[in-house]
Amino acid sequence: MIPFKFFCQVYAKSTILLLVVFAFFSPTAFAQRNAERHWVDSVMRTLSDEQMAAQLMVVRVPLNLSDSDAEQFANQLLDRQIGGVCFFAGTASRQLQLTQRFQRDMPVPLLVCLDAEWGLGMRLKDCFSFPRQGIFEQLPPSADSLAFFIGREIGIQCRKMGVHVNFAPVVDVNSNPLNPVIGTRAFSADPERVAHLGSLYMRGLQSQGVMAVAKHFPGHGDTKTDSHLELPVLNHTHEYMDTIDLLPFRRLIADGVQGVMTAHLQVNSYDSLHPSSLSPVLVNDLLRKKMGFNGIVFTDGLDMKGVTNHYSNGKGEVQALRAGNDILLLPPDVPQAIQLIASTMKQEPKFRKLVEMRCRRVLRAKYHFLHPSDGLGAIMPTAVPDSEDSLRCQAILGGMQLYQDPVLDSLVMNGIEKQAYPGCQILVAQYGNVIFSRSYGNQGYDSTYCPVSDTTIYDLASLTKITATTIAIMKLVDDGKVSLDEKLSHYLHYLRKTNKKDITVRQALSHCARLKAFDNYWQKTDDPDKILKLIAQSPLQQKEGYLYSDLGFILLGDLVKEVSGHSLDKFMERNFYRPLHMRHTTFRPLEHGFDLHDIAPTEVDSVYRKELIHGTVHDPNAYAMGEVSGHAGLFSNANDLFLLMQMLLNGGELDGYRYLSAQVVDEFNSRSYAAKGNRRALGFDKPLIHGKSSHVAPEASQSSFGHTGFTGTMIWVDPQYQLVYIFLSNRVHPSATPNRLAQMNIRTDIQSRIYQLLVEKQGK
Numbered sequence: 001m002i003p004f005k006f007f008c009q010v011y012a013k014s015t016i017l018l019l020v021v022f023a024f025f026s027p028t029a030f031a032q033r034n035a036e037r038h039w040v041d042s043v044m045r046t047l048s049d050e051q052m053a054a055q056l057m058v059v060r061v062p063l064n065l066s067d068s069d070a071e072q073f074a075n076q077l078l079d080r081q082i083g084g085v086c087f088f089a090g091t092a093s094r095q096l097q098l099t100q101r102f103q104r105d106m107p108v109p110l111l112v113c114l115d116a117e118w119g120l121g122m123r124l125k126d127c128f129s130f131p132r133q134g135i136f137e138q139l140p141p142s143a144d145s146l147a148f149f150i151g152r153e154i155g156i157q158c159r160k161m162g163v164h165v166n167f168a169p170v171v172d173v174n175s176n177p178l179n180p181v182i183g184t185r186a187f188s189a190d191p192e193r194v195a196h197l198g199s200l201y202m203r204g205l206q207s208q209g210v211m212a213v214a215k216h217f218p219g220h221g222d223t224k225t226d227s228h229l230e231l232p233v234l235n236h237t238h239e240y241m242d243t244i245d246l247l248p249f250r251r252l253i254a255d256g257v258q259g260v261m262t263a264h265l266q267v268n269s270y271d272s273l274h275p276s277s278l279s280p281v282l283v284n285d286l287l288r289k290k291m292g293f294n295g296i297v298f299t300d301g302l303d304m305k306g307v308t309n310h311y312s313n314g315k316g317e318v319q320a321l322r323a324g325n326d327i328l329l330l331p332p333d334v335p336q337a338i339q340l341i342a343s344t345m346k347q348e349p350k351f352r353k354l355v356e357m358r359c360r361r362v363l364r365a366k367y368h369f370l371h372p373s374d375g376l377g378a379i380m381p382t383a384v385p386d387s388e389d390s391l392r393c394q395a396i397l398g399g400m401q402l403y404q405d406p407v408l409d410s411l412v413m414n415g416i417e418k419q420a421y422p423g424c425q426i427l428v429a430q431y432g433n434v435i436f437s438r439s440y441g442n443q444g445y446d447s448t449y450c451p452v453s454d455t456t457i458y459d460l461a462s463l464t465k466i467t468a469t470t471i472a473i474m475k476l477v478d479d480g481k482v483s484l485d486e487k488l489s490h491y492l493h494y495l496r497k498t499n500k501k502d503i504t505v506r507q508a509l510s511h512c513a514r515l516k517a518f519d520n521y522w523q524k525t526d527d528p529d530k531i532l533k534l535i536a537q538s539p540l541q542q543k544e545g546y547l548y549s550d551l552g553f554i555l556l557g558d559l560v561k562e563v564s565g566h567s568l569d570k571f572m573e574r575n576f577y578r579p580l581h582m583r584h585t586t587f588r589p590l591e592h593g594f595d596l597h598d599i600a601p602t603e604v605d606s607v608y609r610k611e612l613i614h615g616t617v618h619d620p621n622a623y624a625m626g627e628v629s630g631h632a633g634l635f636s637n638a639n640d641l642f643l644l645m646q647m648l649l650n651g652g653e654l655d656g657y658r659y660l661s662a663q664v665v666d667e668f669n670s671r672s673y674a675a676k677g678n679r680r681a682l683g684f685d686k687p688l689i690h691g692k693s694s695h696v697a698p699e700a701s702q703s704s705f706g707h708t709g710f711t712g713t714m715i716w717v718d719p720q721y722q723l724v725y726i727f728l729s730n731r732v733h734p735s736a737t738p739n740r741l742a743q744m745n746i747r748t749d750i751q752s753r754i755y756q757l758l759v760e761k762q763g764k
Contacts, residue, residue: 005429007425014709017032017338020158021256026421027218027272027666028341028355030163031490031616032371032515033242033688034374035371036364036367036368036371037307037462039363039367040360040363040364040367041080043108043363043423044359044360044363045355045650046111046721047108047421048077048102048108048342048350048360049090049341049342049345049355049432050080050081050338050342051080051081051505051608051660052342052355052356052359053337053338053341053342053355053593054080054081054083054334054338054343055083055108055359055362055363056080056083056084056321056326056327056328056332056341056355056358056362057084057327057328057334057337057338058083058084058085058086058089058113058298058328058329058330058675059082059084059085059086059330059334059612060085060086060271060303060330061073061085061086061087061088061098061556063088063089063090064090065098066486069414070098070101070711071101073102074101074104074105074546075101075245077102077106077110078105078106078654079604080334080338081106081107081108082109082334082337083108083111083327083362083428083704084110084112084113084165084327085102085110085111085112085113086113086115087099087113087114087123087124087163088112088115088123088327089123089124089125090123090124090125091124091125091126091572092120092124092126092127092161092384092385093384093612094141095124095161096162096381096383096384097148099112099161099162099163099381100162100381103162104383106282106410107368108363108366108599109369109370111164111165111327111362111365111369112161112162112163112165112206113163113164113166113167113168113329114145114161114163114165114166115166115167115168116154116158116160116163116166116167116168117132117133117166117167117168117169117170117185118130118131118132118133118336119150119154119157119159119393120154120157121155121670125132126464127157127385128157128389128390128394128595130150130154130182130393130396130397130500130761131397131400132185132186133147133170133184133186133187133197133201134183134184134185134186134187134188135170135184135400136187136188136193136197136355137187137188137189138404139403139404140438142403142437142438142439142454143399143400143403143436144196144197145200145434146396146399146400146435147187147197147200147201147204147375147438147709148201148203148204149196149204149396149433149434149435150201150204150396151168151169151200151201151203151204151206151207151212151572152204152205152207152208152433153204153208153389153392153393153433154166154168154204154205154210154387155204155205155208155209155394156208156392157385157389158205158208158210158379159208159210159376159379160381160382160383160384160385160389161381161384161385162379162380162381162382163210164210164211164366164369164379165210165213165259166205166210166211166212166213167213167215167261167298168201168205168212168213168215169187169197169198169199169201169202169205169212169214169215170182170185170186170187170215170216170467171186171187171194171195171198171214171215171216171248171249171252172185172216172219172220172221172245172248173186173188173189173190173191173194173219173222173244173245173247173248173704174186174187174188174189174221174304175189175221176221176222176223176280177243178223178224179220179221179222179223179224180219180224180226180256181227181228182221183243185351186221190279191243191244191245191247191248192731193246193249194203194247195248195251195252195601196251196252197721198214198248198251198252199251199252199257199504200254201256202214202243202252202255203256203419203735205254206256206257206258208376209259209369209372209374210375210679211296211365211378212252212258212259213257213258213259213260213261213296213298214248214249214252214253214257214259214260215260215261215263216262216263216265216300217249217260217262217263217276217282217283217299218241218245218246218249218260218262218263218265218267218270218276218282218286218287219241219244219245219246219249219263219652220263220413221244221245222234222236222245222626223246223265227263227264227265227300227304227305227421227685228301228304228305228306229305229306231264231266231275231305231307231309231310232264232266232306233265233266233268234265234266234267234268234269235268235269236267237269238267238270241267241270243566246291249287249291250291252741253291253293256293257296257660258296258365259272259296259297259298260287260293260295260296260297260298261297261298261299261300261329262276262277262282262283262287262299262325263277263299263300263308264276264300264304264306265277267279267282270282270286274323275307275310277299277300277301277307277320277323278316278320278322278323278336279323280318280322280323280324280325282321283297283324283325283424284323284324285390286325287324292567296327296361297324297325297326297327298325298326298327298329299320299325299327299328299329299710300329301329301330302316302317302328302329302331302332303330303331303332304621308332312734313333313336314331314333314336314337314338314340315340315342315666316331317331317341317543318337318340318341318342318344318351319454319687321341321351321354321355322351322359323386325358326358326361326362327362339655341355343535357390361443361569361658362420369579377451383678386429387761388455390612391722392430392431392432392433393432395431395433395435395722396429397487398429398435398757398758399428399433399435399436400759401434402428402435402436402758403438403755404566404756405753406751407731407752408750408753411746411749411750411753412426412440412746412750413425413440413480414744414746415740415741416441416745418740418744419740420444420731420740420741420743420744420746421441421442421712421728421729421730421731421733422441422442422443422444422449422451422729422730422733423439423441423442423451423456423600424439424440424441424452424712424728424731425437425439425440425452425454425456425458425572425638425726425728425729426438426440426639426726426727426728426750427638427639427641427642427724427725427726427757428723428724428725428726428754429642429645429646429649429724430721430722430723430724430725430758431508431722432640432646432650434572436754437638437639439451439452439453439454439456440452443456443599443600443733444600444601444733445603445731445733445734446483449519449601450597452632454637454638454639455584455637455711456598456599456600456637457584457589457594457598457599457600457635457636457637457746458587458591458599458600458635458636458637458710458713458729458730459600459602459617459618459635459711459730460632460634460635460636460709460713460728461592461618461619461632461710461711461713462550462630462631462632462707462709462710462713463629463630463634463641463682463707463708463713463714463715464553464622464629464630464632464633464634464709465553465631465706465707466684466706466707466715467546467585467634467636467641467644467715468557468568468569468572468630468634469553469556469557469560469568469631469635469647469683470682470683470684471561471572471576471644471660472557472560472564472568472571472572472575472666473509473556473560473683474506474660474664474665475571475576475659475660476560476563476564477664477667478660478661478664479500480618480625481563482505482559482563483505483507483566484506484509484667484682485504485505485506485737486504486505487503487504487505488500488508488513488555488556488559489501489502489504489506491505491559491560491562491563492555492558492559494533495555496740498553499539499540500513500515500535500536500540503515503552504628505556505559506672506682508552508553508555509552509556509668509682509683510546510550510555510671510672510673510678510680510681510682511546511547511548511549511678512544512545512547512548512676512678512680513552514540514541514542514543514547515538515540515541515547515549515551515552516538516540516545516547516548516549516551517540517548517549517550517551518549518550518621519534519535519551519621520620520621520680521534521535521621521624522608522621522623524621525568525624526624526658528625528626531554531624531625532554532555532558533550535554535555538551545674545676545677545678546673546674546677546678546680550621550631550632551631553623553629553631554625554629554630554631555630555632556630557628557629557630558630560630567628568587568628568629569586569587569588569628569633571673572581574657575659576644576659577640579598579657579659580640580643580654580659581643581645582636582640582641582644583640584598584636584637584639584640585625585634585636585637585641585644586634586635586637587617587628587633587634587635587638588616588617588627588628588633589615589635590615590616594615594635596614596615598633599614600729600730600733601615601730601733601734602614602618602730602732602733603713603732603733603734603735603736604733604734604735605620608620608623609623612734613754616633616709617629617632617633618711618732619631619632619710620634624739632710637711637728638726638728641726641728642724642726645715645717645726646724647659647660647723648660648665648717649719649722649724651665652664654664654680661737661747667682668681668682668683668684669681669682669684669691669703669705669719670682671686672698672756677689681705683708684705684706684707685706685708686702686703686704686705687700687701687702687704689702694745694748695748696716696748696751697716697748697749697751697752697754697755699751699752699756699759700716700718700750700751700755700757701718701719701720701721702709702717703718703720704716704717704718704719705717706722706725708747710736710742711729711730711731711734712727712728712729712730712731712732713727713728713729713733714726714727714728714747714751715727716751719760721755721759722761723754723755723758725751725754727747727750727751729741732758733753740757
């Protein structure tokens with residue numbers, strides 16, 4: 001009898017195989033491969049032996065080209081059918097102009113390359129530069145995500161400039177402090193950290209359709225010699241290389257890096273006869289076969305002394321192709337290299353096949369840049385980086401400052417030391433990038449509680465009003481199912497014969513419906529329908545105007561159910577949380593598979609539930625209503641909430657999908673009753689219209705919006721500065737009194753410090 005476990009393993013593997021086969025043979029994929037093959041075949045038929053050799057070369061663009069020199073250089077590229085160019089200095093506008101000119105007449109588009117490890121400013125004097133990668137040695141692991149955003153921002157700017165390939169990231173391990181050429185260009189002296197950060201950078205770059213190139217294979221970190229000047233020699237064993245130098249390359253290959261650059265090193269344990277860049281043992285046998293890399297292999301610059309001291313007259317280029325490289329970077333004598341490669345092709349049929357295979361691989365890469373399948377569009381030279389690009393980059397620098405800021409840390413830690421809260425999550429995003437995301441402290445005060453992590457979920461309390469109820473109403477308004485100026489009683493029939501029959505949806509959202517703030521309904525019943533009936537029967541305030549009320553949002557939560565046919569939790573899950581991939585956001589977390597260790601506890605309830613509240617909603621009325629209510633009950637973490645808030649900041653759109661119209665987002669962020677002194681928008685809190693706000697940092701703009709929660713939570717979004725701030729804590733643990741979090745103004749002081757570091761330094 002076949003064991004059930006064995007059957008499951010076979011079934012799983014078979015399913016994966018079927019999915020791969022289906023993806024490979026799907027009509028769309030087949031059409032794409034067929035079109036690619038047709039284009040590559042059509043180009044190959046037009047190329048002479050010399051032109052095939054030239055297609056495998058990336059040549060240096062001379063510095064300070066005059067217009068007449070540029071014209072002459074463009075003609076040389078065209079005459080020889082050179083495969084690509086690499087820029088090294090100048091200005092963005094001049095490089096853009098030259099790229100457009102060089103590409104204009106080429107029958108086979110050029111592969112445009114740049115060595116921009118820490119940004120285009122590394123080469124172009126009017127572009128932005130990030131700190132060198134070694135900065136991550138000074139940052140905590142929670143800052144690692146910045147490596148992705150740095151790669152992505154560099155990728156965005158490369159796309160604008162028509163750059164297809166960035167010779168980055170450096171994934172050498174900084175294991176030798178005397179290294180004259182790597183040093184702070186490396187992420188770390190720890191191979192695991194290099195691999196992790198290098199992969200993040202690579203994925204950010206390639207998310208924009210720009211090829212990342214991991215360098216310098218098999219590892220240039222432990223050298224005392226600059227290969228620009230002579231050939232460094234390494235005597236490491238295979239075991240050492242495998243554990244240290246090769247580890248980051250293996251990781252990036254597994255994670256999908258599209259390019260690798262080979263270094264000019266003599267690694268005696270592998271090949272004592274050839275530089276590593278020209279070694280079949282290292283490039284073909286190790287990199288290609290053993291490590292399984294099937295992307296584009298670039299040599300390091302062939303004009304470097306590590307090669308030219310030993311090879312000349314095109315022999316280095318021929319040997320590089322024999323070794324397994326695809327692209328010959330910066331041949332010192334292009335005509336001679338072309339001639340020797342072409343003549344060798346004529347003499348050696350095996351070498352001809354090798355060159356043809358390399359040429360096809362390069363052409364396939366070019367086809368991808370011209371006809372990408374990722375929806376980004378072809379990489380074409382269209383624009384120079386602008387002020388918006390610079391602001392996004394400066395925000396990332398601001399994030400680095402936040403991670404290193406002693407003032408911010410002291411504000412947070414002072415709150416923990418004074419027992420305003422046992423721990424917290426803080427997230428800051430600007431211009432769409434999460435530039436700061438850090439967890440502090442523990443879930444509780446004694447040693448049995450876990451440290452807070454980025455996956456810890458918190459009871460959001462009144463943040464439920466804006467992260468569930470308000471957004472649900474926005475969706476219903478957008479869909480034409482609810483009108484803001486219609487009466488609540490139109491949707492909730494049980495209000496029609498009560499004193500609440502004339503309250504409008506707009507009034508309830510704005511907290512000016514004359515509803516009282518709250519009532520202890522939990523003391524009277526745990527039946528949700530009876531609580532709604534008690535709210536319907538409750539008296540109204542005599543005085544008109546603003547009064548913050550849970551009752552209005554309990555009614556609005558019920559409105560969502562009546563109009564949509566789905567309870568508030570199901571409605572939000574279907575329309576927002578699931579499509580936004582908010583995997584840690586839910587009502588009733590224990591019923592949805594979350595472990596208590598994942599959830600921060602709240603108060604020890606000595607009155608109602610007679611126990612520590614842990615995994616169930618803190619608010620007693622929400623608990624009595626079955627833990628799903630319009631005013632409280634949602635659990636989440638900072639990372640999930642960022643997705644929801646960024647969607648609002650983007651005017652209702654995220655990652656190409658529209659959730660809400662920009663018009664409804666603007667409407668809900670507008671004050672309907674400002675003339676009556678009501679600072680609130682529709683559902684969202686706002687700064688005071690006049691005077692200094694105490695519930696939000698004084699630097700927050702009038703366009704900003706957000707909310708706070710009783711359990712110690714806060715969200716604030718500022719469109720003027722494209723800023724999202726999220727603070728989550730369980731300050732009510734183990735007791736809701738005293739409220740030291742509010743007394744010490746910790747949330748707003750932290751927010752104010754964030755404005756000081758980000759906004760003021762950006763010259764706003």
